[in-house]
Amino acid sequence: MPEQNGVEVCEFLCAHESVVAEVKEHMPDEDTLFELAEFYKVFGDSTRIRILTVLCRHEMCVCDLATILSMNQSAISHQLRILKQARLISARREGKQVFYSLADDHVRNILDTAIEHLAER
Amino acid sequence: MPEQNGVEVCEFLCAHESVVAEVKEHMPDEDTLFELAEFYKVFGDSTRIRILTVLCRHEMCVCDLATILSMNQSAISHQLRILKQARLISARREGKQVFYSLADDHVRNILDTAIEHLAER
DNA sequence: TAAACATATGAACAATCATTCATATGTGAA
DNA sequence: TTCACATATGAATGATTGTTCATATGTTTA
Numbered sequence: 001m002p003e004q005n006g007v008e009v010c011e012f013l014c015a016h017e018s019v020v021a022e023v024k025e026h027m028p029d030e031d032t033l034f035e036l037a038e039f040y041k042v043f044g045d046s047t048r049i050r051i052l053t054v055l056c057r058h059e060m061c062v063c064d065l066a067t068i069l070s071m072n073q074s075a076i077s078h079q080l081r082i083l084k085q086a087r088l089i090s091a092r093r094e095g096k097q098v099f100y101s102l103a104d105d106h107v108r109n110i111l112d113t114a115i116e117h118l119a120e121r
Numbered sequence: 122m123p124e125q126n127g128v129e130v131c132e133f134l135c136a137h138e139s140v141v142a143e144v145k146e147h148m149p150d151e152d153t154l155f156e157l158a159e160f161y162k163v164f165g166d167s168t169r170i171r172i173l174t175v176l177c178r179h180e181m182c183v184c185d186l187a188t189i190l191s192m193n194q195s196a197i198s199h200q201l202r203i204l205k206q207a208r209l210i211s212a213r214r215e216g217k218q219v220f221y222s223l224a225d226d227h228v229r230n231i232l233d234t235a236i237e238h239l240a241e242r
Numbered sequence: 243t244a245a246a247c248a249t250a251t252g253a254a255c256a257a258t259c260a261t262t263c264a265t266a267t268g269t270g271a272a
Numbered sequence: 273t274t275c276a277c278a279t280a281t282g283a284a285t286g287a288t289t290g291t292t293c294a295t296a297t298g299t300t301t302a
Binding site for chain 1: 289290291292293294298299300
């Protein structure tokens with residue numbers, strides 16, 4: 001196959017060139033799409049999903065999260081950091097403990113949307 | 122630290138035991154949460170996001186997708202298989218070509234929800 | 243201050259995964 | 273049937289990532 005930008009591509013356009021051109025024109029920029037994928041990646045781990053599910057109901061300290069999920073504290077802390085960096089949760093220190101909670105209701109909506117979609121299959 | 126189910130956990134519950142018990146009670150079953158994470162994992166790759174974005178606008182054959190995304194046909198095919206298994210897209214053969222399109226409008230909603238969330242930061 | 247507790251974090255390891263390469267399958271044209 | 277094209281797929285590889293272990297940081301109490 002011939003190359004284009006150093007990448008092998010088909011020799012010719014299968015569909016109308018106009019469609020390809022039109023789609024290319026309206027593609028969001030690469031950064032936005034990458035950011036979108038990174039955002040979803042955060043939800044794409046069952047430990048993090050379980051943490052979010054717990055926090056959907058109640059704010060929780062690291063220790064209790066570890067108890068509920070039967071995982072060690074370090075693993076939970078690592079995942080909390082990822083969730084916090086994605087601004088899905090926020091932290092509040094109270095003495096020795098740190099309580100985590102959902103950043104906003106948007107997270108609930110996002111989870112609900114997916115649950116709804118899965119239910120419809 | 123002491124162990125519970127072979128996993129190290131904190132020595133005592135930091136918050137009220139009643140809260141922990143209440144949350145544990147209402148946790149969706151493991152399978153559902155795992156499925157949810159698997160679902161999001163599909164969105165958590167920029168190649169797949171780009172494919173979905175293209176298909177949001179127009180149905181497309183593999184060859185044109187490869188052209189638009191400047192990737193080789195094999196990589197696209199592998200990702201299309203994952204998207205199809207997740208029932209996010211569907212295929213339609215027309216002669217030698219296979220045209221892919223979004224499975225339903227739910228996918229659009231899911232993408233829009235995330236875009237909206239990202240925009241609000 | 244020292245000790246105990248709760249959480250955070252760096253390094254290491256195992257597992258997962260996206261891409262590439264080579265090749266197979268399926269379809270239409272000659 | 274044979275050839276050319278479009279797509280699919282198995283194996284290999286390099287990169288990413290979740291968990292664990294050890295340890296550091298931060299806070300309260302004695």
